Amino acid sequence: MSPTFTLDGKEVPFREGQTIIQAAHAAGQWIPHLCYHPEFKPHGSCKLCTVTVNGRHMASCTTQAAAGQVVESDTEALNGERRTLLQMLFVEGNHFCPSCEKSGDCKLQATAYDLGMMTPHFDHFYPCRPVDASHPEILLDFNRCILCSLCVRASRDVDGKSVFALSGRGIGTKLVVNAASGRLADTDVAMDDKAIAVxxxxxxLKKRRGFAVPIGERTYDKAPISATEE
Amino acid sequence: MSEPAKRKLRVATTSLAGCFGCHMSFLDIDEHLFELIELIEFDRSPLTDIKEVGECDLGIIEGGLCNAENVHILREFRARCRKLVAIGACAVNGGLPAQRNHLKLTEILEEVYHTSPGIAQGLIPNDPELPLPLNKVHPLHEVVKIDWFIPGCPPSGEAIWKALTDIVAGRDPQLGFGLLRYD
Incomplete structure (x- = not known):
């Protein structure tokens, strides 16, 4: 019989070494997240998956499950904090959903829908982040970057290339590519890299693919992200 | 004794730096308009052509702030409406007009009126009647308190109807899955 912890009052079994979010998702209980991805090592940076473990705030993607933990996730207080994190992500970048190719397939947008974010609330930064259109097949639009580092991890750990990296610190942190020119065209990125898909x-974005799927048929048009993802 | 007639909510609407798309979407509530008009009456609105906003229960504002006149009207609405609703992407986060925000206003005016191809000896308009553009486009909540938000570009007729019925019933508007949209 596997050990268990409780998540929002329900018993969740886990295997030794599993994190709270891994065990929760395996048991069919959703915990919102952005920088966590089941195929990669956790990064613990977006903090959206924060839960309380025995009353303490912990990132569920970096906290190992332990027998008898009392974990709370789907509470008004924690969802309120998650909405605030989302609002900060929205105002720090330039997130204009109506003109974005990813709209309807975007995890930031879908998570904000799921948590009922009606307004970005804070003052917008409107940062100036020029796009990199140098590559013939791939567009980089940094305006929408949330610094989740999934492309960094995918390129380094799966593709074995390290095409992407996060550079700088704090509010100055930005996504960069591994070329002296700073242009994606001068890297060894390939269309079938995991980093391009993640x-x-x-x-x-793959060029010349935008808006191919009509509104109503996109990933999160049909069901909320909490009912779509594992 | 007959019940006293319920007072209708007095509602003002306007479009600032918007495209009137949200107003068009409001008309998409279709036959609900008949129900709505039993509950509300319009003050200043493109639908009445009243020019000055009076004392209202509710102000519904489409579009963000791109010039000084937008700010003036928004402040009038805030002063005279008990509750304000920001409707649509532009009112909520600046929307399409805010995509000029990473460019310098002088450079934009230069390019639009002076240097773009096909413009011969163009002049940047400077008639005193024209409201001065703001350096950056702002959403409404950065200038006055906004009580409720209905995002969407535009929000669907169903979303607007849901939000309005919540408000008329005295509830905070809630848009569930399918109605809450940013695009």
Whole structure:
């Protein structure tokens, strides 16, 4: 019999070494997240998956499950904090959903829908982040980057290339590519790289594919992200 | 004794730096308009052509702020409406007009009126009647308190109807899955 912890009052079994979010998702209980991805090592940066473990705030993607933990996730207080994190992500970048190719397939947008974010609330930064259209097949639109580092991890750990990296610190942190020129065209990126497919928002886009799927048939048009993803 | 007639909510609407798309979407509530008109009456609105906003229960504002006149009208609405609703992407986050925000206003005016191809000896308009553009486009909540938001570009007729019926019933508007949209 596997050990268990409780998540919002329900018993969740886990295997030794599993994190709370892994065990929760395996048991069919959704915890919102953006930088977590089941195929990669956790990064623990977006903090959206924060839960309380025995009353303490912990990122569920970096906290190992342990027997007897009392974990709370779907509470008004925690969802309120998650909405605030989302609002900060929205105002720090330039997220204009009506003109974004990723709209309807975007995890940031879908998570904000799921958590009922009606307004970005804070003052907008409107940062100036020029796009990189140098590559013939791939567009980088940094305006939408949420610094989840999934492309960084995918390129380094799966593709073995390190095409992408996060550079700088704090509010100055930005996504960069591994070329002296700073241009994607001068890297060894390839169309079938995992890094190209993993972006949860509309930063890494295959050119000439935008708006191919009509509104109503996109990933999160049919069901909320909490009912769509594992 | 007959019940006293319920007072209708007095509602003002306007479009600032918007495209009137949200107003068009409001008309998409179709036959609900008949129900709505039993509950509300319009003050200043493109639908009445009243020019000055009076004392209202509710102000519904489409579009963000791109010039000084937008700010003036928004402040009038805030002063005279008990509750304000920001409707649509532009009112909520600046929307399409805010995509000029990473460019310098002087450079935009230069390019539009001076240097773009096909313009011979163009002049940047400077008639005193024209409201001065703001350096950056702002959403409404950055200038006055906004009570409720209905995002969407535009929000669907169903979303607008849901939000309005919530408000008329005295509830905070809630848009569930399918109605809450940013695009």
């Amino acid at each position: 972006c949860p928002v509309g930063v890494i």
